Amino acid sequence: MAKLTSLKSEKRLLDRRAADQIRAHILEGVLPAGERLLETQLSEELEVSRGTVRSALAQLANEGLVQQVAFTRWEVSGTSTVDAWEIYTLRGALEGLGARLAAANVAEADGARLRGLADDLLHAIREGRFQDATSIDFDLHTAIIELARHERLAEQHRFIVQQVRFHMVQSGFLPKDYEELIAEHKALIEAVIAGDADKAEKLARNHNEAEVKLLAQLMKQGGGAKRTRVKAS
Amino acid sequence: MAKLTSLKSEKRLLDRRAADQIRAHILEGVLPAGERLLETQLSEELEVSRGTVRSALAQLANEGLVQQVAFTRWEVSGTSTVDAWEIYTLRGALEGLGARLAAANVAEADGARLRGLADDLLHAIREGRFQDATSIDFDLHTAIIELARHERLAEQHRFIVQQVRFHMVQSGFLPKDYEELIAEHKALIEAVIAGDADKAEKLARNHNEAEVKLLAQLMKQGGGAKRTRVKAS
DNA sequence: TATTTGCTGATTGCTGACAATCAAGCAAAA
DNA sequence: TTTTGCTTGATTGTCAGCAATCAGCAAATA
Incomplete structure (x- = not known):
């Protein structure tokens, strides 16, 4: 049997892929420290629902790239x-x-x-x-x-x-x-x-x-x- | 003014509190390794919506207590x-x-x-x-x-x-x-x-x-x- | 003028419903 | 007997809308 490449990479969940995109932007410096991230704006740009964006942002918060101010805002973290x-x-x-x-x-x-x-x-x-x-x-x-x-x-x-x-x-x-x-x-x-x-x-x-x-x-x-x-x- | 205690502790987001409860159950051994976790069941027991439970489970997955099989199931992790x-x-x-x-x-x-x-x-x-x-x-x-x-x-x-x-x-x-x-x-x-x-x-x-x-x-x-x-x- | 109070628009938190996917069982074909 | 394809019930993934909360501003008060 010929070696086939897994389709799982295609099937990555939407929120993961959303996180990937936002993460890439942050690590390329497109989004500077302190930049505010709006759930609605991101959901429009990525063409996914707000809930999905929310899940992605939660992941990035776990990675320390983003921080959340409850009920108020998401923003790109800074490093002192x-x-x-x-x-x-x-x-x-x-x-x-x-x-x-x-x-x-x-x-x-x-x-x-x-x-x-x-x-x-x-x-x-x-x-x-x-x-x-x-x-x-x-x-x-x-x-x-x-x-x-x-x-x-x-x-x-x-x-x-x-x-x-x-x-x-x-x-x-x-x-x-x-x-x-x-x-x-x-x-x-x-x-x-x-x-x-x-x-x-x-x-x-x-x-x-x-x-x-x-x-x-x-x-x-x-x-x-x-x-x-x-x-x- | 009398000293008042912050309400922020009360205000912890629902998904965090849901995660706390599930985590406690796992760390007390109530939920053994391999135990399947159903989103609907948890949402009924905790009296929150499935989305909130989902967010809680995602946190626990980050902590390694739970693992996700995409589109299929959540289960309590085991340690070899x-x-x-x-x-x-x-x-x-x-x-x-x-x-x-x-x-x-x-x-x-x-x-x-x-x-x-x-x-x-x-x-x-x-x-x-x-x-x-x-x-x-x-x-x-x-x-x-x-x-x-x-x-x-x-x-x-x-x-x-x-x-x-x-x-x-x-x-x-x-x-x-x-x-x-x-x-x-x-x-x-x-x-x-x-x-x-x-x-x-x-x-x-x-x-x-x-x-x-x-x-x-x-x-x-x-x-x-x-x-x-x-x-x- | 300085301070407090109430309102308003904007944004996040949460929910219920719909769509996509899967495992399992069964029947037909090989 | 094994494989294949289909159906079905259950479960997860995603979405759009309502509720809760907040920052900021304008009006009221001193």
Whole structure:
């Protein structure tokens, strides 16, 4: 039997697809922080009912991209310095665990794949395709997480990576030292491939350390709690 | 003016309150794993419309307590050995980070509070009130997480603690060595109070290590992937 | 002028009804 | 005996409309 592609992707529920569209707009920066979202307007643009839009917005609220003021309004969330610090520290903990487990699971083929991605990253940077580089960077980290074979960790990681993207879009944040970035990735990958769990974990955690320290300093200075996300319950 | 208590608590949206009720039933074990949930039945029992129930179920699906088979059914999730392993490893990583940050933030009053909780735990165990002991155990860990002053970490932690409870209810899992438990808590608390971040992190992570190792062994033996949670997207 | 009060338009919260989809059972064909 | 196609009853997915609530403004009051 020829290999058929599942139709489930077509059949995704309407509210999920609505959420996808709105999410894409937010992560591309089309909808800036604080932008108000009207249920009726969205339902007209997406050609679905208000209830469906509502369900989509609830999902995005769970992802932290949107916040709800009961009976009053929906708006695109903003990320303060404090938020960024939270995101990067959490990322360190999650990727630390991921790298540790990945090192215990790694097989031949995995190593090739990781090294391939690192190569892609190198070329993208050398050729000045920084957009691509960022994307490959995320792919690389996600590939390591996949090796951990830990569904919940993978889900949390998707979540936190999305938050990182969100923050980068809003703040215009970009890595400052690409050479350092390459070297750190290289070291991390080799530690994973070598099966050195302790080293892999340590490298994964240190990977964000520079940003975390910078952000911690900014927090002390500016108190930067401008737009904190409120809990939606 | 006399001090009035906010009405906001009363004003929680209906779907949230519906979710609370269903969640409570699940976490008390009234609804066992695999139990089918009918939207119409729930809407009659809770005296709200089906749409509201739907929204509540969607929230619970996000929390992993319930899973959805599109166009077909909702059911209470089950937790396999693999799930338990995931939960405890994630918990270790999160509480490790929490303990580290808590040690950096701790103040006088906090130390007293922590020691008080540890005392309560001790008494509960000595007096055989194991139900209470479990509850205090969670409170203690949560108190440490709060000291980290990290909103996202706190939210993830709430989430993972709920998963732990969920798993305990379904598997009848209980701590085996209460003396050890007390000693570990004592050491962790004192490390936090002393501001020793490295030690606090290490102790927090080791706190689950026995369970993790046991579960990892069970995984190898039984392959126990009976009822894994499927991704709801 | 400053403050309070009541009104109004706009927006979200919730509901009941209709449409789409599915699992299960049965009968006919192979 | 197995497969296929159909029917049916039940259940979920989506929609449009009514109810509850809010922010803002204008009138009233001091």
